Amino acid sequence: MSASPAVRPSYAVVLRVPHARRTFAAALTGRLSYGIVPLSVMLAVTRASGSYAVAGTVMALFGATTVFLSPPRAALIDRYGPRRALIPMTAAYLVTLALLTLALERPGAAPAAVLGALAAAAGACVPPLGPTMRAVWGRLTPDRALLQRAYSLDGVAEELLFVTGPLLVGVLVGFAPPAAGIVVGAALMACGMAAFLSSPAVRAVPPGKATVRRDGGALRGLGRPVVAIAGVGLALGVVDLLVVAFAELHGQGSGGGSNAAWVLAALSAGSAVGGLLNGAVAWRAPAGARLPWLTAGLGLTLCGAGLAPGLGTLAVAVAAAGFFVSPTITTAYLIADEVAAPEARVRAGAWVNTAVNAGSTAGTAVAGALAGRLPVGVCFAATGAVVLVTAAVTAVTGARRRTSDLVPQI
Structure with a gap:
């Protein structure tokens, strides 16, 4: 509409x-x-x-x-x-x-x-x-x-x-x-x-309606935004810990914690700016077509963050990554609202919420296991690669869904 x-x-x-x-x-x-x-x-x-x-x-x-x-x-x-x-x-x-x-x-x-x-x-x-x-x-x-x-x-x-x-x-x-x-x-x-x-x-x-709880079709099509947002949540959980590790490696004295706070603030600022701009744009492409591109943008910027030589450049890279976070999440909510039956919209939004939070929890655990074994830059790049794979999966499943919608139902 x-x-x-x-x-x-x-x-x-x-x-x-x-x-x-x-x-x-x-x-x-x-x-x-x-x-x-x-x-x-x-x-x-x-x-x-x-x-x-x-x-x-x-x-x-x-x-x-x-x-x-x-x-x-x-x-x-x-x-x-x-x-x-x-x-x-x-x-x-x-x-x-x-x-x-x-x-x-x-x-x-x-x-x-x-x-x-x-x-x-x-x-x-x-x-x-x-x-x-x-x-x-x-x-x-x-x-x-x-x-x-x-x-x-x-x-x-x-x-x-x-x-x-x-x-x-x-x-x-x-x-x-x-x-x-x-x-x-x-x-x-x-x-x-x-x-x-x-x-x-x-x-x-x-x-x-009383039948909503037994109607699996009420949430059909929710898999794509949930998968994409789980990847975003994973990235956020990883980035939080990696920024702290990076700040400790590149900070001076005991300033690692405060430096990490400023870098993470740059992530939030980038996300806020991206979210406001995303809402102000009159998009021609539907939300389903935008979702994999926004997810891929997050993945690419995280790969770039792995090349950051110092805290200043990392803050810029993380802010650029944040620029895609809020738009991706907002787009996922829009898709959830589109595909869910009217009487299942709260559940649809809750599944997107759950995907973000569960992905973030898993990301923190993964980052904790890898940060002590691999260079921080490699961890950033690996996280970006995972998000890019998520974007590719989202794009492929979206193409299959559009193709199946074109096939006459008998």
Whole structure:
């Protein structure tokens, strides 16, 4: 669907859509919790247990249930509607965070197994506000050109939240215990969710059909964006660790950590710029045709990062790689919205989310195994090559899908 000739799609037009600003602001308030709670939990567990091993295990449990149970949580929203599913989900999330905060109140008071169980339970209940908001965007902006800008704006704002959240935690722990960050994150989720669910745009979303859970066709065609975005997530997980390793090798004295922070900030800045420009362009090619090219752009720039001789050039190379990150993710969300049945849009977005996060987790593990055995430049190049292979697979499967669509069905 093309944009209406009477109104040129823009970010201002997106925010002028009835109920858009109110709903989006509420969703962002709740989603800021995602940037605050994980770091606060890690710091609080480390302080209470005195063990990095315990903190790592607890965070692994929290991350695993958050990521891999996201599609089932999204399925509940598709099945019962946002209000009926998100209210009990949010209540369970807040209760488990409260119990975890109490367990962390005194160092050594709670066994590691209890902390792990509470963290896993909290992760299992995390409300999927991001996928739900994107599904609401689809209802608010049925025009495809306007939806592209809405998704781009949403993606850039979410990335900024994940930068802002840890910064707020850093300020908070300067005068309060780390567990206070869990309380702040819970309060943001409670306030944001209450405002989100009271929005007329959310109240208007009907529950899905009873047959959705058994209808595999509702998500047919989702494999391409999921595969591509898993490659992007893998690259992000690898780059985070490789930048730290590169900074330690090329930094002077103890400045490796701060240098790595600046390089990773360049990655985020490049992603934000790329996302905003991607949303502002009136693309002629469909999202399915753009996805492999954007993925390939990320792969090529990562290969180039492997040639960087110093921190300055690495920052430029990483910023160039970031330029493709947000557009690729946004395009994947657009494809997911296109191929999913209307009653399965939250699940479709959740699968893309899961692919990014699972790929990032795997990438961090792979980078940790390779960084000590291979030169950092080789690791960058290898990561870029993997992303290029992902782009090729995405292009081939897309061509096959277009060919099969042309074959008459008998």
